[in-house]
Amino acid sequence: MRVTSAWALVAAATVTAMPQPVHVSKRDPFPSDGTVVGGVPHRPFRIRRQAAAPATPQGNQLIPVVVGGAQDTFVPNLIMAQVGDVVQFQFSNGNHTVTQSAEGAACQPLQAQVPTAIHSGHVPFKDGQAMVGTFNMPITSADPMFLYCATGPHCQEGQVLVINPTNANQVVQYSKLAAAAKANVDGTTVSGGAVGQIPLANAAFVPAPAQGAGGGGPPGGGAGGAPAAAPAAPAAPAAPPAATPANPAQDPAAAPPAEAPVAPPA
Helix, strand or coil, rough: HHHHHHHHHHHHHHHCCCCEEEEEEECCCCCCCCCCCCCCCCEEEECHHHHCCCCCCCCEEEEEEEEEECCCCCCCEECCCCCCCEEEEEEEEECCCEEECCCCCCCCCCHHHCCCCCCCCCCEEECCEEEEEEEEEECCCCCEEEEECCCCCCCCCCCCCCCEECCCCHHHHHHHHHCCCCCCCCEEEEEEEECEEEEEECCCCCCCCCCCCCCCCCCCCCCCCCCCCCCCCCCCCCCCCCCCCCCCCCCCCCCCCCCCCCCCCC
């Protein structure tokens, strides 16, 4: 029995270790693994697991981060990177930015004090696009970096990212500050990286289904509202009033015609 149980555990571990697509479709403000914090559910999409950033910084790496999509969030929203690495932000459904803030000033652009602070500008992704907008940001310092999306209420909804946090709780605290922010302020000019494009086939995500293809709801970024309701059908014309039987005594025209007299027999 012990041998059988051991083999069962090995088989279970093997199945668990097999690559599986990551589905991101539900809001989970503070998950145990600290990889995704906040976000508002939208249409489902998939992350290609093989494109995930390495758990341990290795240097001179291209680290993909998905921006927007199924949720207004960064996936992942906590990464470790070394000087010389390049973080490639890949913009999924919606319209999003990558904007740097100070640790204690979530949703406020650091560019107001440091003109060279990170800001990608707004990069949209629409249904049917064959190319994906990117923002390649070289890592030039090992210090913690705090980023958010400056579109609409995305920052307050949890679209934040911390690079090289000093502890795992730092992204949680930054998310709480973002949720309490009174305003989400945009950056001014593109800085700290290069805007570009890559083919959709090379992206780290599979986009949400197109509108009307079973996905339902607006794309990540909330760029559109619910479809307008169809106009109501015009009311059927009222039926004419029922005819009232004619009274021969009052209406001679309504009386039946008089019968012709019958001729007597010869």
